[in-house]
Each structure stands twice: as structure tokens, then as C-alpha cells.
Amino acid sequence: MLDADFFRRWMTTTAAAVDREAEHLTELDSAIGDADHGSNLQRGFTAVSAALEEEPPQTPGAVLMLAGRQLISTVGGASGPLYGTLLRRTGKALGDAATVTVAELAQALGSGVAAVAQLGGAQAGDKTMLDALLPAAEALGTSFEAARDAAREGALATVPLQARKGRASYLGERSIGHQDPGATSAALLIAALAETDGAAGGAV
Amino acid sequence: MLDADFFRRWMTTTAAAVDREAEHLTELDSAIGDADHGSNLQRGFTAVSAALEEEPPQTPGAVLMLAGRQLISTVGGASGPLYGTLLRRTGKALGDAATVTVAELAQALGSGVAAVAQLGGAQAGDKTMLDALLPAAEALGTSFEAARDAAREGALATVPLQARKGRASYLGERSIGHQDPGATSAALLIAALAETDGAAGGAV
């Protein structure tokens, strides 16, 4: 079972990963966007970590709701509302249970990802964060590792795609050949989930 | 004896030299000034050539007066009024004689150069066009070739000087080590005089 502490660690692990990869994310965003994705998420997850530390919520759902709200309030850009919605809606789906199962999380994440698709109007193959999130939510039914691998593969698979949403879409065919920054950060988020599980001894 | 035609050829020969050396003059002005000396003189002497062609003045004095007025009306910057005054005052000193001797020209040039010193307030050694003009006017008492060499040496001798007038003076010690653009163009003017004489068969 996954408790609030697990979800807090997921968020701080993500924050560390974003810190580590910020320059790389900005580099990717520089090729087909506006060179801010790394600093956007860094600002957001720094705020998430600080908020979780200040007043640690006591349920998995509350952790994700707070994290999502922080992202919305501090990131801006496209990724702020999208990631914020992802976490808020996943958290909301988890309800106020003190602990949740991996299957419950997989289900909740599925509804969070659906909310992202609804908010941003993107579909699979549009070269967005959804290309990592959709397969990850699906694979989480199997295992954390499967989700991590699916997200990573999804991110890599954005390279040959032509963007149809977000800033990269302005480039038309020139967006082909570059990895989507949002899909890449989404893979970091899911990898942080698997890492949190691994650190806790695996498949809790 | 030097006639109006000789003076017209002096001016067009100067115009050709300035065209040829414009980039070099601008390069020199770029190091210790504002990178316009070449284009300034090019604009000026193009206008001089055009004016002399349109309505060729009939005396040496009138040629130089017209040339000087053209420079004043078209060059601007520091070099416009200074070169304009040089030619106008030299021309004025030549009076309305139809032909003049080299000695008369040397004397007239001396008063033109003095007028430049007066207008600009510079002295020998201030790293200006005067450092080529003063020795040239003096050496013209000997020969065209002596004047040409004196001007060239005067220009070269500006390299180690620290500028005390004009834009280069703002640089203080950093002006040392660069050849003054105005002294360099003055040497072109005097070399064109010697060349005009040479083309006419020498020491007319």
C-alpha cells in the first residue's frame, strides 16, 4: 500500500530529477520551443517541495492536490496548468484514503491523464507530454518499472513526430527530429515514481 | 606653371585615391574613432569631382574654393569643415591668377594649413591631419616629391602619438599605437598632388 509519505517522496524525487535535468529540458525546448521548460518545472517543483515540507498533507490524494495547486500557482506557461491538472485530478481520484493500492493509483493516474488531454485538447501522437503519460498510465497496471519504461519509450518516440499542439506546432515539419521537452519531463515524473517505489523496497 | 586644369586633375586624382583607400581609412577610424572617415571623404570628393565637371572653374584659386565649398557642404563631421577650410583658404590665397607657381602654391597651402590649425585648435603632435599637412606644406618649398614623402612620414609618425584633438582624444593612452585616419588621408591628398605633377611630366 502507498501512503502519504510515499507520495511526498515521489514529489521530492521528481523535484531532484527536474533540478538535475533542467538544462537538458531547456535545451530540448530551445530546439522546438522557447527555451523555458527546464526553468519552468524547476520553479514549480521547488515550490511543491517547499509546500509539502511546510504543511505535509496526510493522505496521498491531498499530497497530489497540493502539489498540483502549487504547479498551477508557480509555473505558468503551458506546462503549469497541464501538470497541475494532472496531479490535482489524479489526487482527486484517489479521494481521502490514507493509503492506496498501485492499481488504484494506476486508475487515478488514468483519469489525471485524461484531464490533461481534455484541457489541452491533444491526442496521442501530437508530440506532447501525453505521448509519455498515456502509455505510462496504461503500463502502471502492470508495474512501476513497466510504467517507467513505457514513459521513456513514449518520450523517445516523439522524436520522429510532427508537433500538432503547443509551441512546437508552429514549426510544422521542422519540429520533426526533436524530442518533445514535455514528454521528456513526463518520463522523469514517472521514473521518479518507480525510483520512489524502488527505494521503498519495490512493488509495495 | 600650374593651371586650373592641373588643379582639377589634382582633385580628381585625390578622389580616385580616396575611393581606393576608403575602406582602409574607415578601418583606421574604427580603431580610434567612429568608423566613418573613409565614407566621409568618399562622399565629399565624389561631390567635388561632380561639381568640377559640371562647371569647371577657370583659375586654380576658383578650383580649390569650389572644391572646399563642396567638402563643407557634403562631408560633415570634423573632416568636412577642416578639409573644406584647407582648400578654400589655399584657393583664396592663390587669388584669381590663371596660373600659379609651385612656390606660390606652397605658400598658399601654408596659409590653408594655418587656417586648419586655427579652426580646429590643434598643434603639431596632437595626432591629427596637421601632422601630415604641416611638414607637407613646408616640404613643398622643395618639391612635390618631398612634400609627398613628408606627408607620408608625418602620417606614419602619428602612430606612437597620444591624440589630443578629435574623437581619438577620448581614448587617452589607448589612442597610442594607431595611425591617425585624418593624417593618412592628408598624405593621400598630397600624394595625389605629386602624382598629378608626375603625370604632367614632373616639376611643371
Place this chain on the structure above:
Amino acid sequence: MLINVPETVVADALRGMAAAHPELTVDVEHRVVVRRDAPVAGKVALVSGGGSGHEPLHAGFVGPGMLSAACAGEVFTSPVPDQMVRAAAAVDSGAGVLFVVKNYTGDVLNFEMAAELADEEGVQVAQVLVNDDVAVTDSLFTAGRRGTGATLFVEKIAGAAAEEGAPLDRVAAIARQVNDASRSFGVALTSVTTPAKGSPTFDLPEGELELGVGIHGEPGRERRPMMTSREIADFAVDAVLEDLRPNGPVIALVNGMGATPLLELYGFNAEVQRVLTERGVVVARTLVGNYVTSLDMAGCSVTLCQVDEELVRLWDAPVQTPALRWGR
């Protein structure tokens, strides 16, 4: 770069604005710039905002006759909903608030969330989406046309209507009319360098230019060997006219991207006016300057807005902001 550290660039600029413009209320902490006399009783308020780096847009357009408030995001990053809600609350007199939103995914999503929140707080909110950039062609397969130069037209003209006392639905309708009647095309001669990244966003070799560039360093439609001012004017104006097909007079904005000298921009305006004359387009008003910029990018854009007498009258109406001032 003339900065302290990238992290404080926006806050530093707002402090500097506060010092230079006592006629504005600058909330540096929350990054909201409000005209000092807001809320103005009975008047519809206009709130805009967007990523920083496009100055004077938007904060430079706050004041009588134009915006009531502006929200400054991080460089090239839409502000967050909290800022917009705060701005709306500060300027709403009860007559409602119009959000002027440039069409970028981030701006759209954040303003949308803000509109919901403001609505919950009892503020009546309408929105206008500015999407004038014809460089974004196939809008079905993209995030749609970007909002660029027309933002100035929308903010000025709808701002004038609001100042005259028009109700919210009318102000919103005028804003939409202005946007619908406006098209832009932009060209970059150099890339832009953001403080956070510290190196050029895209690399554009000396001697080439990027046609149809955005104002966030988004690369453009096409790269070409350097063109003359005349050729660029032909290309940009034709791109705009092809899409706008005006059948009446226009207002022209000849805009610098930030690092283009005014000397060059005026020269470019001469070419823009020449093409327009050649194409038989009558120019009612012209504005030349650096208004919708992209940090240190060299380049320019042309925005045309087809106008009727009423829009020209509203354009000419008094405006008193840091960056745009006339009349009275």
C-alpha cells in the same frame, strides 16, 4: 546582459517600473501592474498579461485609455492564474473585466483557469483571444495563430471604448472585431537570448534571416539568405495582405523586435508604405517603434488592422500610458 541574476530579472524590472512610473501601482511581489486610479467607477476593466520579454507590452500599456492592469510572467512564460485573479479583483468596479489573451497554449490555459476562479469570486469576465500571426499557417494542425502585434491594437481600441463607458459585451465585441481585422508577419535578423538560457535560442548564421518568426524565439516558417529592407517589406506586407484582403483603410504597426535601431525601423516603414501604396491600400494611421518585442532580437514585424471610422476614432482617442501617449 544587463541583469543581476536570471531569477530576479522580472522582479527587478517591476521595481524599476515602480520608480519610473508613480502613476502606476506596481505589486512587485505578485507581479501585477495596475493603473493608480483603479477601479474606475462604472468602467469596464481590461486586464492583459503574458510572459515577460516583450516590453513595453503589456505593463507599458497600463493607464487611462488602455489597460487597467497587466500581469507579468517569467520571461516568455505565461503568468499564473493567481496573478490574473488578483489583477481582476483590483480593477473590477462591478462593470466587469475583459481578459486580453494572446493565443499561446500557456496563456490560454492560465487565463481560462483565472476566468473560472474570478467568476467564482463574483467578477464578470469576458475574454478575447488575439491570434493575428499569419506565419502560422495550418491552424488545424497547430496550436493556432499566435498573438503578436494586434495585441496593441486590441488593447488600445478596446481600451478607448471602455474608457468611454461602453459595457462589457460591447468592449469585448470591439476587441474581437479588431482582432478579426488584424494580421501580422514577423522577421528575425538575429536570434533571441533569454537570461535563463544565456545563449541564443535558435542559431541564425550571420547573413541569414528567419521569416515568420515568433516573439519567443520560436523559429519561423522559413530561413533565407539576407534580404534588403525593400524585399522584407514586400514579403511581410504581401503575407499579411494575402490573408487580410482589406477593402478599406488600415492602421499599420511597424514594429521593432527589440534590438533593431529606430533608424532602420523608420527606413523599413518607408518600404512598408511603398508596398501598401503599390497594392492600393490606404493607410489611415501608422505607428513605428519597438512595442511588441522579443528581448534582444533584431528584426521587425508588420501588423495591419482594417478600420472603419469608429475604430479610427477610438484609435485617436486619448491614451496615457508609459509607452503610448497621445490626445487630450
Place this chain on the structure above:
Amino acid sequence: MLINVPETVVADALRGMAAAHPELTVDVEHRVVVRRDAPVAGKVALVSGGGSGHEPLHAGFVGPGMLSAACAGEVFTSPVPDQMVRAAAAVDSGAGVLFVVKNYTGDVLNFEMAAELADEEGVQVAQVLVNDDVAVTDSLFTAGRRGTGATLFVEKIAGAAAEEGAPLDRVAAIARQVNDASRSFGVALTSVTTPAKGSPTFDLPEGELELGVGIHGEPGRERRPMMTSREIADFAVDAVLEDLRPNGPVIALVNGMGATPLLELYGFNAEVQRVLTERGVVVARTLVGNYVTSLDMAGCSVTLCQVDEELVRLWDAPVQTPALRWGR
């Protein structure tokens, strides 16, 4: 560069100005920009001018409350006397003309010649020499201090006095008072590239800056590794204060050199205001923007003018020009 060919840059810009500013009379052939209603009966006229490349200076300051006419030289080259004489003749109402001359050898000599010629034509001419740049130290062994940012102060404040009907000697006296009370210091973060040369005038490696730079790409006093906005403000303001030693309030111009984004310039203003507060200097008014520029040079300058109530009143007086507009 956004140009056609270097040779037509100035004429192109003037054509573009003419199209954008129907309130000015632009003589493109002779490169003179005149306010449309000149000569104004009984009013002293102000004429300035200088090399192009510093826009909006000077033509952008032509209009009610400021200059009567401006003469545009080639890029970074003083205009010729013929232009100044023509401008003086166009604006003189019989009340006389004040020439506002920046202290550069070329400007001084050409305006001097023009003053003599205008005088011969029966125009009463006075001159004021603007020389505010403290970066030029030893004025005995140089051409003297350059005229930079204070030009704006002189043109605005003396322009206001003339608009109010002050006679020539009084307008000239105020102009001199403003110049005497003003000092500037400038910094370059990049070199400038002129159209004629097409490559940078001086080369400044990335990561270094030039302190005490001029506005024509004249290299500065000293080169240093890049400094922060805070450090630059300390250095520039202290350089000015050391020389000015004000014992009363000042007007501050925080000026961009052309390619510095307004975002950065406002941030720099925050630091300038901080230093001034730390040094106990009261700031009566602040103006932030790209006003006295050097083509595409990145950098900034600070100009302070010590003022009394009368000068503040004249500063606040209405002005209606392309680049500076307020009041009425």
C-alpha cells in the same frame, strides 16, 4: 541589418518618418525635420542635429515644447552647415534661434560655420554646447567632454521655456544652466555596427564590457569583465555623482543604447534608484527608455541633472513630439 544599401539609410529613415508623422514637415532631400506649424510667431526656435544613429535623438524630439527643427547627418557624422542654415531659416520667426550642439569636433565646427552663415542672413543665433559625459576626463588634453544624455534635458527644458515665450538670451541661459547641472556616464555590453562598415566598430569579447563608452562606438575609458546590473549602476552613478556633487534633487535619465531590452533597462533603473537613495540623492523625476542611442549597441547610460523648482516645472510642461509626449 534591416537596410537597403548603406548610402540610403538616412534618406530611407526620413521617408519613413514622414509617413509616420504627418505632424512634422520632413525635407528628405535636405535632411531637415521641422515642426509643421513653424515658424511660430514670436517664439524662439530651437534647432539641433547631429549624426544619425542616435534615434529618437534629434528628429524624434521635434514638436511643440521641444525642438523646432532637427538636422540629420550621415550615420555618426555631423550634418553640414547648409542643413542648419536651412533649418534656422525655416523656423525663425524673428525671435531668434538657439542651436543645441553636442560637443564633438564635427558638430562644433559645422554648427559654428552655420551660425556665421545664418547670422549673415539676418537670423539671430545663439548656441549652447552640451558636454555632459564624465567618462572623458582630462578635458585639457582632449576634445572635451562629449554631449550625450543631457542633450535630451537641454532640448526638453529649454524647449519648454521657448514655448512659454522666453526671449533668446533667457532660453540660451536656461539651456546652459541645464547643461552645467547635468552629467552622464555610459557603458557598452556590445560594440556598434555601422551600415557603412558592416562589422563591429570595436571588438568587445563576449563577457566583457566597456566602461565610459561614447555613442559613436568610440571605445571607452576601461574594459572589464562583465559586471552585474547592480555593479554597473554603482559604477556609473558614482562616476556621475563624483563630478556633479548635487546638493538638491535630480532628474534621472536611465537610457538604453539601442539594443538593450526594456526589461533589462527597467531592472537597471531599479539599481540606479537604489544607489541614488543610498547616496542620499532625491530623485524628482525619472525617464527610462532608449532615447540617446548608438544604433544596435547594447548598453546603457545614466544622466543626472540637478534641478530647482523652475526646471522641474519646465520639465513637466507639455511636450508633443514623436518620442517624448506628456502634459496638456
